Amino acid sequence: MxxxxxxxxxxxxxxxxxxxxxxxxxxxxxxxxxxxxxxxxxxxTPDNIKNAAIEAIRRGETKYTPVAGIPELRQAVAAKFKRENGLDYKWQNTIVSTGGKHVIYNALLATLNPGDEVICVAPYWVSYPEMVALCGGVATFATAYQKDDFKLQPEELERAITPKTKWVILNSPSNPSGAAYTHAEMKALTDVLMKHPHVWVLTDDMYEHLVYGDFTFVTPAQVEPNLYDRTLTMNGVSKAYAMTGWRIGYAAGPDHLIKAMDMVQGQQTSGTSAISQWAAVEALNGTQExxxxxxxxxxxxxxxxxxxxxxxxxxxxxxxxxxxxxxxxxxxxxxxxxxxxxxxxxxxxxxxxxxxxxxxxxxxxxxxxxxxxxxxxxxxxxxxxxxxxxxxxxxxxxxx
Missing domain, CATH: 3.90.1150.10 (Aspartate Aminotransferase, domain 1)
Structure with missing residues (x-):
């Protein structure tokens, strides 16, 4: 039509x-x-989080919020990254969006020009290549094979990088495979990325807290601090806090990227639900029992x-x-x-x-x-x- x-x-x-x-x-x-x-x-959703939302309603926290999120939640996000991931971000270098998908979409919309490539690791979450396409970019693929337990090998990443690559999206633990990278496995990938300073890293850490046995979660900028200035570290409350319907995703990254995403979001959705944001403050700051x-x-x-x-x-x-x-x-x-x-x-x-x-x-x-x-x-x-x-x-x- x-x-x-x-x-x-x-x-x-x-x-x-x-x-x-x-x-x-x-x-x-x-x-x-x-x-x-x-x-x-x-x-x-745990009761302490639901109660925080109810209290926010009773306090009258039902108005528009700042585009990038209420300061209390952005401060909680910065504190979470420091406490759990060893990443130092000012709260002004964080952003809150309507779910993790929205964070990723804003980052791509704010950075992609026609022909820019984004590496998606197959098997990938179904939305990654579609969001890249909607934002005018070109999704390219690096395969993580079953023989390697669905974990991307460094030589596959190296092969996928071209002069047009702008981002690589790394999702650990993975949707759909559940595969998660150890410190050594992640370091092998970040070593490749250190050789290609034009490539940025977009992490999808949504399943960070759902790892089993004695497995220890790591995120790229934590493993390789020299990637800090070209990494957007994304997470959210959907999975670990059973808050899928509350629609809160968050990220932290370099100042110019966060400002660009803030501008995009300001013309797109403005700030996300005030009540959901106050619930997320409790999720991040409250008991984790x-x-x-x-x-x-x-x-x-x-x-x-x-x-x-x-x-x-x-x-x-x-x-x-x-x-x-x-x-x-x-x-x-x-x-x-x-x-x-x-x-x-x-x-x-x-x-x-x-x-x-x-x-x-x-x-x-x-x-x-x-x-x-x-x-x-x-x-x-x-x-x-x-x-x-x-x-x-x-x-x-x-x-x-």
Missing amino acids: AFLADALKRVKPSATITLTQKARDLKATGKDVISLSVGEPDFD HLPKFKKAFERRRDLVVSMLNQTRGLKCPKPEGAFYVYPSVAELMGKTAPSGKKLETDEDFVLELLNTEGVAAVHGSSFGLGPNMRISYATSDEKLEEACKRIQRFCAELR
Whole structure:
């Protein structure tokens, strides 16, 4: 349709949202559906955070906020980066946006010129390349292979960098694979970036607190302080605090970048919800006593799902270090025929047949840039996960 912008031709709808909606539609017809397609903790927001929001409403904190966020939250963000990541930022070098996605979009919009390249590490979160395209840039790809536990190797990063590269987006722990980088693994990547001073680093640290066992989280500017002046460190409260619907993301970076993002945001959305910001102040400054409970539950669920999937015919599922996703390979099942008579030629065929036959919603790996795999979110109850895995086992056993 000529009325619509040409930019829309460069962008695909989000596969995760599409699959989640398909699952909802099937459920509405009365089918018993277990959705493992959405990246959202099933826990409720902790009470201290909810109470802080209620108190903010009662105090009358219901007006417009400064574009880059209320000073109290920006100070809490700077304190968090110092306390947890060893990163020194003035509060004026922070920004608060309507979710982590909004932070990333603002950074890209404020910096990309036509033809500028942004390296996305496959498998990548579905929105990265689409946001790059909307902002006029070109998404390029560096692959993190299953044989390397979905962790980008330095030679792959080196190969992906060109004179046109402006950003590399590093997401650890990863959506969709759950892979997280140790200090040594991250240092190998930052060593490559030190050789290319024109390349900036955009971190997506949204799953920082969801790491398991004795794994220690690190972020690029912490590992290589010489990258500090060309790194935007992004995080948010959605996952670790079960605050997906509150829509608060935040970042810290060099002064000129934060000012540019502030200007973009000022003409786009202005400041985010005052009530959500006061809730986020409590999330960052208040008790963290919910976190061990969240982590214990997610680790138990990860172990259950990995074990059951690896007992499933034709599936191979690495055990990730963090987030709440697994990314099993379905390569051995390609070419087989589903009970419906449909031949499985792609991982999208696989997840659609799984949904229609067994009522289990997952997301096909090719939408994250690396297949044939599927992403399963284990952010739901043990009972649902066990039943879903039994259905997956049955579906795979019946393929011919």
